[in-house]
Amino acid sequence: MNMNDSTRQSDFIRDIVAEDLKTGKWDGRVVTRFPPEPNGYLHIGHAKSICLNFGIAAENAGGICNLRFDDTNPTKEEAEYVESIIEDVRWLGFDWGEHLYYASDYFEQMYDYAVQLIKKGKAYVCDLSADQMREYRGTLTAPGKNSLHRDRPVEENLDLFERMRAGEFPDGSRVLRAKIDMTHPNMNMRDPVMYRILHAAHHRQGNKWCVYPTYDWAHGLEDSIEGVTHSLCSLEFENHRPLYDWFLDALGVHHPQQIEFARLELTRTVMSKRKLVELVEGGYVNGWDDPRLPTLSGLRRRGYTPEAIRDFLKRIGMNKVVSTVDTALLEHCLRKDLNKRSPRVMGVLRPLRVVIDNYPDGQTDELEAINNPEDASAGTRKVPFSKVLYIEREDFMEEPPRKFFRLAPGREVRLRYAYFITCTDVIKDDAGEIVELHCTYDPATRGGDSPDGRKVKATLHWVSAEHSLPAEVRLYDHLLKDEASADAADWKSNLNPDSLEILTGCRVEPSLAAAPAGSRYQFERQGYFCTDPDSSEDKLVFNRTASLRDTWAKIQKQQKK
């Protein structure tokens, strides 16, 4: 990956890794892993974990980070998700080399380990139903009680477990449990389930198995088998750590250290899988890569850069505090990156026709425009100018309020890289709607500067009517409304009804004619845009990645108050 945006940083996890390196705890090895379950699409919360795990591996000589699919539940997992996860991790900029693994490849080994535990008298087959098991488990404040099958002889457990695997029993009829302590204050330690019977086809193993390991049993083993040193996971697994440790100790195998960190929450969006699924399946958004979603595929389609996401994740730090990061910080990182690298272009979102009365009919001029003022090497391009132009509707006001610097009757402004123009007439339709402006231009200001030193207070973007290309532009806003109702159950009432606005009559400069999908631009004075995969030469489609900071909008807001 590109390391120049991941300068060395520190946090409590990296401190532990550094300390372990110093004491030689793992013989100088650093092995981490990113272990998604292939049951959905990755989002920026996952990216926090990805950057952490791959980042730590990259920062330490010889460090390794495995990409491991935690595919222990065939009823929820699909190959489609495996593909998308691989694509997203790559896109984010990380490389696992040879280290791509599947938990399901360890099923045989896990089974053998389970047999070992049975032989040690530390696991037993239990015939309790799910309902009964819940009863026996007790509650947060009351201890549980032992299953009547808890003291089954080893030989019987071995026999039953083998027959479970052989498919002799129906789903839900039996499980293999660890024999720990039904009165343990930590619920996870009350004889947790290690295997359940699931007659379901697995996306990689097919019908080879009908018993599947649970997370608690499988995860530590996966880490152990792969020689992981630091197993990093989110806060909700803190309560599982004693069990993670118990299993590995009971087996006497390599025992990685589990360390927990807080997952990422962002303002004005949703991050939980459950909610994302609800949005996608309920048709509130258009698929997993809807540009409004915080999924990596959504952010990619929206025009986010991996660099901006990594920079953001680096800035928010790593902690155990449950917190919600302001989306404004993500947007800041985005704009910072895009500002440096995006070619400038002129596009008019809501066109207003302007006729330059004193400009010769049929004449075309080509004006030189700077591609990126932040990057001299980006060079310049030619933009056509003619008698009939389009400017942004909101750049003209017939009765300009205080602090409105743009075009108004009798006022002179600059057309960027072109000429000074002065508004001489306003044409309206029967409904009183402004349909056209008449202006004059000053030929002496060609290129955008007045030889007499005359100043204007505004510079407008524009396109030549005849030369410009039609385009559709999709404007996005936050998924959630600003002031969110506190009712967590009714979270969908907080959805922002204006999160998507589609503009169809837009006009963009001709240089965009063959803009390939995914290419990013700054539409001057408007924001950052990228070409949507829906775009073609016949029909250009752009997504607004982010708007530019808009001081005038702020002033307007204040004036309204």
Place this chain on the structure above:
RNA sequence: UGGGGAAUAGUGUAACGGUAGCACGACUGAUUCUGGAUCAGUUAGCCAAGGUUCGAAUCCUUGUUCCCCAGCCA
């Protein structure tokens, strides 16, 4: 009411017994052929109360608040 965690400006994050700093946001101003960018500045904080210490965000005690756990999900 059991157990496990966490509390530092509006938000996120540093400080590891020795001047509470950084970033985002908000607000000023300068500058500008993008009301962009840039530059300069302002704003605002140690959950509470005790204790230890020459000295406490940091150590101790008590309390408060918030998060997680009763799937054969991960």
